[in-house]
Amino acid sequence: MSGNHPPTNLNTESYLIDVAPAQKIVSVLVLSLSLAFNDIRNTFTFTMILFCIVCFVYLSIPSIKFLIRRMYVIIPFILFSLFLPFISKSGSVIYLYKNIAIYEDGVFEMSNILFKSVAGVSMAVALSSTTSQLEIIKGLGRLKFPKIFVSILSFALRYISVYISEFQRIRLSMRSRGFKNKGLSDSISLAYAGSAMLIRGFERGEKVYSSMISRGFDGNLFVTKRKWNQSKLLYFLCIVALITNIIGLFL
């Protein structure tokens, strides 16, 4: 539990590193939602929004390799989408070989999923490479997210490592007494371990609360303010995405 120093994944060379987290969060939301509500068939709108996203990602990440290494999570979605041209039996057939047909709608669906999933995950990677988890939480606070929600997120971030170490200790104790998870019948022991961890978590919560009130806590959590830059380029990208959306409605 003690002394675990995580690697710093922040790209300190990025132009966006000192930009206000709130602005970055809003930009990610605007660009992601713009992409989500558009279809690849609206070529102009889709390409423009994709271009804005590529700009944002390019400004954030240190290298393509960095981005690719963090995108493994979307591999199942990509694999699933590759089947769509063959199984989506709507629209015209654009290619036929023996009994295997490739459908037009399926190709569009596949492209939609591919582009959207890659762009969405790239945005998340880009945001996390210039903004720490703590800054993201602070940014949410600045965006007037409910105080209780921000506090819960902040505590979750603080105590998740404590829970993980607690569970690792329990597992170690089980293993040292010969426990091996051989199947469903042994999972009950893991379930007991999990519930013990939750009960300890509840008790810890009470203790933390005691510690908070001993230092004068009366229900209000103060957040430290720091000076951040505002990026005109991010404003520009968001405005372009929004205008493109509006133009897209009339095309």
Next chain:
Amino acid sequence: MKGSLSINNLSFSYPDGTNALDSLSFKVVEKERVAILGPNGAGKTTMVMHLNGINDIQSGTISIGNEKINTANLKEIRKNVGIVFQDPDQQLFMPSVYEDVIFGPRNFGFTEEEIKKNSKKALVQVGMYSHKDKAPHHLSLGQKRKVAIATVLASNPKIVIFDEPSSNLDPSSRRELIDIIKSLDATVLLATHDIPLALELCPRTIVLKEGSLLCDMETNEFLQNDLLMREARVELPFGFELHHKLHHITNEAADAVQHKHSD
């Protein structure tokens, strides 16, 4: 508010009926360092929780300086009585060290300038200023303990109470902790099982047994009273016992020689 403390006939029972404190009374004068000893379940932590109003007083009174603890002055009491809890993970809940340190001063209504000055002073005092932007959960246990002390010192308390401060610390972290406690300009109460720590830091010892006061005497005197120590279920660590007795014999011999010379 002064840094003196007075407990009169304090009794406390938990909802399940367990009597944790039973007519406990003692006084501590300003700037005194006192060890609170006793076996597990003696009521040390329960008593500590009363001293800044976390546990409600069921019967008896507690005065900090000249003020009795009541609901009206709880904020002032908590500002003046700081508790360093046994588990630093219990005390460090904010996302960064600095935010944890300023948590108390902000709640107590210090000005921004005072907050900056106090937090820097507290972090420098415990040697953790360079870690102020780190997340508490990325620190080692010794570092966490130091930060936990800084979170209390930042409010300039008149009384600092430590609950098992040396538990799970390696020898060098323990030594650093001792140096920090020695440097405090406040009344210090040390609830502990660590006898060498109590002996080094506290000239006076209060021993609790089953929620009552067993004895209140000089630490050195208590550690030489085998009967009392056995009753209090307190034991000197192996090796330390011999060292302590030899040290005592040497002191007695030196006193005798000095006495002979003066005659």
